[in-house]
Amino acid sequence: MQEATFLILTAxxxxxxxxxxxxxxxxxxxxGRVRLRAGTLYTALDRLRAxxxxxxxxxxxxxxxxxxxxxxxxxGTRRLAAEAARLQANARAALTRLTPSGVET
Amino acid sequence: MTxxxxxxxxxxxxxxxxxxxxxxxxxxxxxxxxxxxxxxGQRRAGLAESVDLIRGAIKMHLGLSxxxxxxxxxxxxxxxxxxxxxxxxxxxxxxxSRVRAGYVQDPDAGPWHTFVLxxxxxxxxxAPVGAGVWLWLAGANGRGYSWARPAFTAFAxxxxxxxxxxxxxxxxxxxxxxxxxxETAAAVLWLVGLVAVVxxxxxxxxxxxxxxxxxxxATPANGTGR
Numbered sequence: 001m002q003e004a005t006f007l008i009l010t011a012x013x014x015x016x017x018x019x020x021x022x023x024x025x026x027x028x029x030x031x032g033r034v035r036l037r038a039g040t041l042y043t044a045l046d047r048l049r050a051x052x053x054x055x056x057x058x059x060x061x062x063x064x065x066x067x068x069x070x071x072x073x074x075x076g077t078r079r080l081a082a083e084a085a086r087l088q089a090n091a092r093a094a095l096t097r098l099t100p101s102g103v104e105t
Numbered sequence: 106m107t108x109x110x111x112x113x114x115x116x117x118x119x120x121x122x123x124x125x126x127x128x129x130x131x132x133x134x135x136x137x138x139x140x141x142x143x144x145x146g147q148r149r150a151g152l153a154e155s156v157d158l159i160r161g162a163i164k165m166h167l168g169l170s171x172x173x174x175x176x177x178x179x180x181x182x183x184x185x186x187x188x189x190x191x192x193x194x195x196x197x198x199x200x201x202s203r204v205r206a207g208y209v210q211d212p213d214a215g216p217w218h219t220f221v222l223x224x225x226x227x228x229x230x231x232a233p234v235g236a237g238v239w240l241w242l243a244g245a246n247g248r249g250y251s252w253a254r255p256a257f258t259a260f261a262x263x264x265x266x267x268x269x270x271x272x273x274x275x276x277x278x279x280x281x282x283x284x285x286x287x288e289t290a291a292a293v294l295w296l297v298g299l300v301a302v303v304x305x306x307x308x309x310x311x312x313x314x315x316x317x318x319x320x321x322x323a324t325p326a327n328g329t330g331r
Contacts, residue, residue, distance in 0.1 A: 019138040039161030043170045050171040065137035
């Protein structure tokens, strides 16, 4: 799973978000390192919808503009949890091996 | 932030690159996000932002956002086929003077203008058409049109025929000067086409074409089949 995909799914893990909300959440989660652009975001959202990992929760009109909220599907939740566990296991293995050699973590 | 009408117009112009069906479904939504993320007083779309949108539009046209990995790889190969076809055209143009110099010194060679008409002009005229066909079939396969697989297979068959004819002529009296990269380019293109055919008929690719056909049948009004 690509990092942008992982971060988008993470942004939706605790509730539905609209496009701009996802961008700000991803920026916050990544500590300001990842700033999604609109083209990248909507290509990813299109793919995630096609893969059945996210779905449209609801939509509303705010200041005359369409705002569509996305949420994780059960399959999206499962895939995100599996990927998070995999990354956690990898990170733990790396930290375990680094610690004895005196590298501060 | 709502953004200026001028900025909105400019964003709309860039968004026009996206497929119509995608614009209909998500155009206003993306526009709202673009305007919300625009800097205070911004009047025009930034270069990086425009490049990102155009890249997204190309991916949508080629179906790269939705197709499974084998189809995506096949589409990328087909795009590479288009690029290689145009590269062959550039090679012909760049090496033309060298080819001419070698050709006119050959006492057995026919008139240069006949060679140009029979060998050079077909390449110059055919390469853009060929590249267009590669790209057209890339988009059609990427978007999962059921006719796109047999159409590309037929195209790959034409490449095979061209390759065999090329090799057949290669050993004869009409052999081109040794600098001519025609046969190598044809062989590489043929290989690219062959791998793409294998990929679009792979087990993981077939359900995608079937699913897209079913989706189109369910929504006949949706012209681009998204």
